[in-house]
Amino acid sequence: MNKPCTDQLKVSKFFVVPEKLGDIVINLIKIGIVVGLIAFLSLAFQTAFYKPSWRLLGLPEHLRIQNDSVIDNGPTNISHILFGLGGSAQTWHDRSNYSKIWWEPNTTRGFVWLDKKPKISHTELLVPYKISHGWRRFKYLHSASAVRIARIVYESFKLGLPDVRWFVMGDDDTVFFTNNLVTVLRKYDHNQMYYIGGNSESVEQDVLHSYDMAFGGGGIAVSYALAVQLARTMDGCLRRYFYFYGSDQRVWACVNEIGVPLTHEKGFHQLDIRGDPYGLLAAHPMAPLVSLHHIDQLSSLFPNQTQTQSLTKLISAYNLDPARIVQQSICYDHRRKWSISISWGYTVQIYTTMLSAADLQMPLQTFRTWRTSSDGPFTFNTRWMNPDPSKQPAMFFLDNLQMVGSQGSITSYKRFFAKGADKCNKSHVNVQVQRIRVSALKLDPEYWKNVPRRECCQIMEGGSIKGGNMHLRVKKCRPKETTTI
Template sequence: MKGFPVICILAIFSFCYFSLFPGSKWRFYCPGCDQRIIHPHTIIHPSHHRLVNIPREDKTNISHILFGIGGTASMWSRRRHYCELWWKPNVTRGFVWLDNEPALGDEPWPQTSPPYKVSADTARFKYTSWYGSRSAVRIARIVKENFQLGLDNVRWFVMGDDDTVFFTENLVNVLNKYDYKQMYYIGGISESVEQDVEHSYTMGYGGAGFAITLPAELVRILDGCIDRYAELYGSDQKIGGCMSEIGVPITKELGFHQLDIRGSPYGLLSAHPLAPLVSLHHLDYLQPLFPGMDRVASIRKLMNAYKYDSGRALQQSFCYDLTRNWSVSVSWGYTVQLYPFLVRAKDLNTPLQTFLTWRTWSQEPFTFNTRVLRMEPCERPVIFYFDGAQELGNGNTVTWYRRPQSMQWKQCDRNNFAAAYMVKSFNVSATYLNSRLWTKAPRRQCCEIMGGSDHQDGHVRVRIRGCNRWESVTPP
């Protein structure tokens, strides 16, 4: 009995400590509790009084996403090549929803394409848009038809068109920023103001793709919404109207690209927003990303860079060679712009206008600033395009960029351009961009010209890296 007072004192001390400091690693529990916490990921089972480990919940991965792709039987043979650039059989989950059974003849459905399903008849629904197509009704219901399949372990329902190219690793990283147990509606708006005014600033545009969690509430009211918004042109407008009724606003992510532009997307993609590249749309209506290539081959080339470092694709960095007064802007995996004069950071960060608006083919307005691409050769950058990549080990890569022979424009005869025209290629080294950077406060990475002014071999070496403290891109 001599030790009894000591035991009592220890028991009282323990009770006070763990009650007053509930955030400590080990917590006090009482015999009557249903679930007594010992550790953030361990409980005592109430009936057996033993420790049971609870596994930490996995992050969202590609298997948690169910894609719903809007397509037509008549266009699939032409559009399938875009889907097949990003679709991975037995990895990616989802379906392309067609208006009719495809006319395959004796040929089987391509194994490289998403499996298909035929949408239910929508003749009973109202559609009164005088300039649109009733297919908007069918495509709006894809999210409901996908949901009603009852597939297991789906956290996100992602919608897109048959000419939407998704960059799935980046899509997963973006969605991991959000709690899938809450209701989210994530996407992007149009680049052309005239489209946003006509359709909406507050919806996810369907060609760029959008993602929805917990779609049961949307599914419950969707059919009624379609009739209530019968005058709206597009399926994405109808979904946007329904989400307004639920009270869930669009969460805008800058990497979803509707590409409601005409001409060349070069200017936009060479000064990509500071966000992961998630999707590209309307590729059939734009010039190829790379000169001298067709559209599909052009996207395939971009994806060849993307597979080396998915998060870094199209990420812009710029720096100066002050010995030559050069300004260099790198859009990783796509292009390098060399200006044989000093250009301010704000200007380098503003897209060159190589495109017009979607509907009226006008010079403006857009939802972002642009700068004029001058026709005078002495005011234009010398442009190099991605030509290849190599993995160096330990998470390091090198990409190289060359001037295309098919784009030999009139040259500037000023002395400061002479050395620039002697450059044959840029070799850009970088370390794999950790996806966790996208969960932190955004900051563009820095770059530096390696080797000073020694570019006698015609190959300029650039290193992209995280910025140092107090570092800025400031010309003298």
């Protein structure tokens, strides 16, 4: 036998089937080890160098990045919020003035979503815009724009912007108080599914739509975890609920299918009311003010000013002390038998009778319902507002303000005389007090992390009225202090 044949036999000897069964088993084990080793090395190679197509699994690319990264669980701040404002090319030119009041360039993140390119130059724009896509293919019964706006969270999510924890929807005529919005959202874990907002103030609206629905104009906050689920189901959901009227009702229906309830926050204000919102803001619920909607449908917040001027003035007080804006304090001048209510940064009321705190914290009904302009009902109790100016409280509106040091402020409120007030009795408080100064320390946003307690009010300088001026102080209540007639 020649040498090549001998070498060939040596090479193939491993694969020769032996006669003994034990040898067969041993060889099978060897083959298994070799195959396993090859498979392991192949898998390791693919893990290190191969990028899987997550789109084949139905997930956007940015979801893979988010899931592979370390989740930052530090405190939520404004950079973690992505706003999606619902607007249209037709209305944005005028309503963009509202966004100029509260939007902070290079700080606030988000877009106004429009149906087409607006007839407004980029130099006039403060909020960047995006054009909605894909909404025209959906069936609808009432409004195509409602479908488009309902998809804002979905389209915002698809952008895949980094470090987004919350998607906040609102209308283009909504003013947000962003520091307070951060304070509210900071209470919740964005890695859990949260759907946060407020109801309508008018019961007729809640009955027509739902008490469990966050009304969109006042703002809807959706956590990142919930946005992930909505992105997967939104379009199919919109096809099922084509017969709903509004965009917020569609979002609510989709969230409801996921099984997430509404987390109600009292600072979101749809303002489904007609007339003057004064009574509501003068006795604001004990919660940080987050938003005001329908402001272009209501009387100006301050008398003898445009709504834009009024909101600018309110925002100036808010910027001085965000957590305290429109928070109510109550005190009594027992010598004169006066009741005093302060809505910080907005108004002060003096009543010439002794009213209980339970009455004073109840808003005066200076407004009517949204749909039928009726006297009610509302989702909160109201007090009757006497049309006779002589029997109304003396009203003082914010006039100017100033910082005192780094943590204090003095706000000044000027007397407002309603039409017909000149006929009031000369002994009425209208004549005695013309201006009220209110001093206060800045309210720590951490105040809202605990069960809130209304702060107390103190009449300074023995209640003296010098030159028509009166001085009040808002302060933290002592442990055993109560607001008692």
